[in-house]
Amino acid sequence: xxxxxxxxxxxxxxxxxxxxxxxxxxxxxxxxxxxxxxxxxxxxxxxxxxxxxxxxxxxxxxxxxxxxxxxxxxxxxxxxxxxxxxxxxxxxxxxxxxxxxxxxxxxxxxxxxxxxxxxxxxxxxxxxxxxxxxxxxxxxxxxxxxxxxxxxxxxxxxxxxxxxxxxxxxxxxxxxxxxxxxxxxxxxxxxxxxxxxxxxxxxxxxxxxxxxxxxxxxxxxxxxxxxxxxxxxxxxxxxxxxxxxxxxxxxxxxxxxxxxxxxxxxxxxxxxxxxxxxxxxxxxxxxxxxxxxxxxxxxxxxxxxxxxxxxxxxxxxxxxxxxxxxxxxxxxxxxxxxxxxxxxxxxxxxxxxxxxxxxxxxxxxxxxxxxxxxxxxxxxxxxxxxxxxxxxxxxxxxxxxxxxxxxxx
Amino acid sequence: xxxxxxxxxxxxxxxxxxxxxxxxxxxxxxxxxxxxxxxxxxxxxxxxxxxxxxxxxxxxxxxxxxxxxxxxxxxxxxxxxxxxxxxxxxxxxxxxxxxxxxxxxxxxxxxxxxxxxxxxxxxxxxxxxxxxxxxxxxxxxxxxxxxxxxxxxxxxxxxxxxxxxxxxxxxxxxxxxxx
Numbered sequence: 001x002x003x004x005x006x007x008x009x010x011x012x013x014x015x016x017x018x019x020x021x022x023x024x025x026x027x028x029x030x031x032x033x034x035x036x037x038x039x040x041x042x043x044x045x046x047x048x049x050x051x052x053x054x055x056x057x058x059x060x061x062x063x064x065x066x067x068x069x070x071x072x073x074x075x076x077x078x079x080x081x082x083x084x085x086x087x088x089x090x091x092x093x094x095x096x097x098x099x100x101x102x103x104x105x106x107x108x109x110x111x112x113x114x115x116x117x118x119x120x121x122x123x124x125x126x127x128x129x130x131x132x133x134x135x136x137x138x139x140x141x142x143x144x145x146x147x148x149x150x151x152x153x154x155x156x157x158x159x160x161x162x163x164x165x166x167x168x169x170x171x172x173x174x175x176x177x178x179x180x181x182x183x184x185x186x187x188x189x190x191x192x193x194x195x196x197x198x199x200x201x202x203x204x205x206x207x208x209x210x211x212x213x214x215x216x217x218x219x220x221x222x223x224x225x226x227x228x229x230x231x232x233x234x235x236x237x238x239x240x241x242x243x244x245x246x247x248x249x250x251x252x253x254x255x256x257x258x259x260x261x262x263x264x265x266x267x268x269x270x271x272x273x274x275x276x277x278x279x280x281x282x283x284x285x286x287x288x289x290x291x292x293x294x295x296x297x298x299x300x301x302x303x304x305x306x307x308x309x310x311x312x313x314x315x316x317x318x319x320x321x322x323x324x325x326x327x328x329x330x331x332x333x334x335x336x337x338x339x340x341x342x343x344x345x346x347x348x349x350x351x352x353x354x355x356x357x358x359x360x361x362x363x364x365x366x367x368x369x370x371x372x373x374x375x376x377x378x379x380x381x382x383x384x385x386x387x388x389x390x391x392x393x394x395x396x397x398x399x400x401x402x403x404x405x406x407x408x409x
Numbered sequence: 410x411x412x413x414x415x416x417x418x419x420x421x422x423x424x425x426x427x428x429x430x431x432x433x434x435x436x437x438x439x440x441x442x443x444x445x446x447x448x449x450x451x452x453x454x455x456x457x458x459x460x461x462x463x464x465x466x467x468x469x470x471x472x473x474x475x476x477x478x479x480x481x482x483x484x485x486x487x488x489x490x491x492x493x494x495x496x497x498x499x500x501x502x503x504x505x506x507x508x509x510x511x512x513x514x515x516x517x518x519x520x521x522x523x524x525x526x527x528x529x530x531x532x533x534x535x536x537x538x539x540x541x542x543x544x545x546x547x548x549x550x551x552x553x554x555x556x557x558x559x560x561x562x563x564x565x566x567x568x569x570x571x572x573x574x575x576x577x578x579x580x581x582x583x584x585x586x587x588x
Contacts, residue, residue, distance in 0.1 A: 089434075141545075148466040151472065152466065159436070177475060
């Protein structure tokens, strides 16, 4: 009987049977639940760590070490009154929180969450007789999917500010969209360096290539793309020191000023979810994702754990480091001014990532064509210095022109 | 399966396109445009053109429409425009004629090219199925080696457009337009 049901073709496709479908459904459920729980813990983690850095106690009442504080806050937000501003655009106002939340969850789908990448197994795991990956989806466009998701994530924030029908949210959302669009260029260009080195777009493929610390992409791409990616990702997440979107002193609360109750909670959730996703993406792209730390021939192996689950543990540890760094940023760095933000994005990060990309491409071409590596490096370094001098000169000229025109900046 | 995807995507595309034309509020119209672009991206995916779909979302939905919305917000065009004013006289009948003409051309192209649809694309598809990256590799080889001249010319064109915009937008004091 059961085998008869299992052999029915659910999608009328002729190829797919129930088992792969069930595996996918289970994966979706796991990714969703893990995302929600991780976000809950992240909020607690951030409050606790930042409290420690500021010599406070932090949340300590709900549950052991206050770990259930987020749950209590979430339940409280559910039961708060839901306000709908009179001058708001009702439909867009209600839609905007979901437009922020859905991309936050979608981006998580392409992160390899575990799996055995040792000995050329490529992260494949056998589940109910099916070869599968511990990752929800491995689309052919791979990391471009993450880029596409982060580029549509701006809609939620933009429309939320506009639909509120009041001034400060609008200012906040215009700031946010300008910032996110600007930094997306730097994000994509530093991603280009990783794709160039790996020669593949698939996240599983990128992880597979980083089998030891020396082959991690942070080393293989020469550190600069990693730092550009980290800065651009922080700006893309609107986290401190780039949180001009919600600069309380200037904008009351930014794009979410008019939001209350569960709609506000959804924005909050999406923001922290995005932080986790971005940390996981950084780990996947630059630090070998679920690969264990191995130097040369020695691999740090966790005993008693199957290799596939061990990948999950390694990923968790590496992601935790970045989550801590984000909290650390928030506790340490003062907020940027708006013109400083734009200068950093357009005049430093984008030219730097373009230049570094050119350097890597020249090395690659030189290696394929059998040119002398030292000459190639020297020539591209000279070209880079020339380009930098030109850029400096152009900026100096335009600044003096502006001053002649009577501008005060 | 493919039919279901097609019907859904086509409904998205057509619904979005109708929304762009009929919605009075410019922000709603821009959002309808996003819906159309997503529908087209879904169609690309269902035809194994994953890279095109990703680029469609990144460039059109993620950058161009965001820019539209940005301009709409900055100019504050919240109220619906007075639709009885025609900037170009007889623009409405002209639009009908031009739209009808375009539709005739598209139908003619589809009818004459139907044979090619049935047979073409075989070489690409077998390469695509081998490895997910090979589709992108073929595209890159075509752009950066066979058609590199056209590609470079296009980028120069874009650069000229950017420089032109900056020159036009800059207020020069000596001409008396600045403060």
